[in-house]
Amino acid sequence: MIELDAVTKVYQAGAVQVRALDAVDLTVDDGDLVAIMGPSGSGKSTMMNILGCLDLPTQGHYRLDGADVGLLRENRLADLRNRSIGFVFQSFNLIPRTSAARNVELPLVYAGVGRRERRTRALGALERVGLGDRGPSMPNELSGGQQQRVAIARALVTRPTMILADEPTGNLDSASTAEIMRLLVELNGTGRTVVLITHEDEVATYAKRVVRLRDGRITSDDRVGAR
Ligand SMILES: Nc1ncnc2c1ncn2[C@@H]1O[C@H](COP(=O)(O)OP(=O)(O)OP(=O)(O)O)[C@@H](O)[C@H]1O
Ligand SMILES: [Mg+2]
Incomplete structure (x- = not known):
């Protein structure tokens, strides 16, 4: 479970202070699928960075599965991040001139998993996203939607409990967007918590819950009918 408790x-920025989040309270239950929406500069990515343990609150507490993230040492934090969270970004962030299979394997290299198990798990994750036969392909040989599916496979390969996605469909056409969203819904259906940021109403219709931010504050939080 995710708990933000009065997170600021x-x-x-030079002489100016920017209050990107202002005493935000938010609880996300395991297994939920939440879309975070809001205008540019409203604090969405800031919230995502905190949820992903990439950044710490200035004030307030973030508890992930009961652990107060602000109290963890950097190595424990890195460990928690690697074990519990899979990241997906707008720009895919695949390593160029490196095969899809190798890209997917990399988090397991950092986790110290042996070569054979890495190969097996990377292939399993690529199959999971419908790219079982594209392991040898280089990122530039894949379409945007396929690259994002590789990125999702890479996020999945460590078997995280939570997937955090910052504008995962921001660089995709509507067909690929639908494909990626169906995949995220499917992964959510098998028990993973998914939190995604989006500007697009169409994308938010796949979520079970829509949280809207404005000027660093939550302005609405609605449970919606998931499709
Ligand atoms: N590293 C930083 N240093 C200074 N100010 C920052 C930094 N990161 C973000 N901000 C400011 O914090 C506010 C929130 O930024 P954030 O990136 O969270 O917005 P966002 O909702 O993700 O916007 P967008 O939709 O454009 O991605 C903005 O005013 C931004 O300028
Ligand atoms: Mg952003």
Whole structure:
């Protein structure tokens, strides 16, 4: 479970202070599928970075599965991040001139998993996203939608409990967007918590819950009918 308790994030930009999040309370239950929406600059990515343990609140507490993230040492935090969270980004962030299979394997290299198990699990994750036969392909040989599916396979390969996606369909056409969203819904259906940021109403219709941010505050939080 995710719990933000009065989380404030202040950035110091030269002489100006930017209050990107302002005393935000948010609880996300295991197995939920939440879309975070809001205008540019409203604090969505800031919230995602905190949820992903990539950044810490200036004030307030973030508890992930009961552990107060702010109290963990950097190595424990890195460990928690690698074990519990799979990240998906708008720009796919695949490593160029490196095969799809190798891209998917990399988180397991960092986790110290042996070569054979890495290969097996990477192939399993690629199959999971419908790209079982594209392991040898280089990123530039794949379409945007396929690259994003490789990125999702890479996020899945460590078997995280939570997937965090910042504008995962931001660079995709509507057909690929639908494909990626159906995949995320499917992964959510098998028990993974999914939190995604989106600008697009169409994307938010796949979520079970829509949280709207404005100026670093939650302005609405609605449970919606998942399709
Ligand atoms: N590293 C930083 N240093 C200073 N200010 C920052 C930093 N990161 C974000 N901000 C500011 O914090 C506010 C929230 O930014 P954030 O990136 O969370 O918005 P966002 O909702 O993700 O916007 P977008 O939809 O454009 O991606 C903005 O005013 C932004 O300028
Ligand atoms: Mg953003």
